Amino acid sequence: AQKVTQAQTEISVVEKEDVTLDCVYETRDTTYYLFWYKQPPSGELVFLIRRNSFDEQNEISGRYSWNFQKSTSSFNFTITASQVVDSAVYFCALSRINFGNEKLTFGTGTRLTIIP
Amino acid sequence: EAGVTQFPSHSVIEKGQTVTLRCDPISGHDNLYWYRRVMGKEIKFLLHFVKESKQDESGMPNNRFLAERTGGTYSTLKVQPAELEDSGVYFCASSQSGIGAGQYEQYFGPGTRLTVT
Numbered sequence: 512a513q514k515v516t517q518a519q520t521e522i523s524v525v526e527k528e529d530v531t532l533d534c535v536y537e538t539r540d541t542t543y544y545l546f547w548y549k550q551p552p553s554g555e556l557v558f559l560i561r562r563n564s565f566d567e568q569n570e571i572s573g574r575y576s577w578n579f580q581k582s583t584s585s586f587n588f589t590i591t592a593s594q595v596v597d598s599a600v601y602f603c604a605l606s607r608i609n610f611g612n613e614k615l616t617f618g619t620g621t622r623l624t625i626i627p
Numbered sequence: 628e629a630g631v632t633q634f635p636s637h638s639v640i641e642k643g644q645t646v647t648l649r650c651d652p653i654s655g656h657d658n659l660y661w662y663r664r665v666m667g668k669e670i671k672f673l674l675h676f677v678k679e680s681k682q683d684e685s686g687m688p689n690n691r692f693l694a695e696r697t698g699g700t701y702s703t704l705k706v707q708p709a710e711l712e713d714s715g716v717y718f719c720a721s722s723q724s725g726i727g728a729g730q731y732e733q734y735f736g737p738g739t740r741l742t743v744t
Binding site: 515544548553554555556557558561599602604614615616617618 | 628631636659660662667668669670672675679681686716718732733734735736737738
């Protein structure tokens with residue numbers, strides 16, 4: 512069985528501060544994908560990143576960075592110099608790697624509020 | 628290119644009534660998924676279509692839920708009769724298919740917020 516835990520239910524930071532959203536996962540698969548999605552107030556889930564379990568290199572995209580550590584089963588997401596537009600609910604997710612498309616297992620989400 | 632669309636955006640019904648949710652995936656996407664988020668909890672998988680066939684329906688809660696995908700295009704999710712615990716946001720997602728190991732990105736719609744009173 513797969514499980515994703517996002518222990519932080521809500522986080523509030525002042526604009527321009529850095530913030531890290533935690534994600535811990537459980538899986539018996541040796542290979543898998545990890546994802547982060549953003550849900551802005553408009554409601555749709557916006558894809559941010561997909562990481563293959565083979566690749567443990569950290570990734571940076573602008574103000575966003577992701578830290579994947581297989582040893583601790585974590586895939587944390589950091590926003591640097593936060594902005595009000597970053598306010599949203601963020602979901603971490605996990606899926607198996609298969610020859611088809613596999614369902615996503617989500618965490619409960621972290622509501623991030625950036626205070627201007 | 629149009630994204631995944633869902634209709635209605637909100638629905639309020641009484642316990643015992645029937646509701647049908649609709650999802651239009653991105654054109655050309657063979658894979659269509661339904662997920663549900665009950666308030667404050669995780670987003671949970673309901674089922675997965677490949678074209679018009681149900682690939683995986685392991686997440687469907689019970690036989691009050693019926694999903695169809697006519698001709699491999701749009702999909703409907705019917706709840707009959709609705710119960711209080713069916714309240715939540717129902718998301719639809721679609722993705723393309725390919726040969727070989729790999730996961731194509733799932734594009735999500737804005738969801739339908741269902742309230743059963």
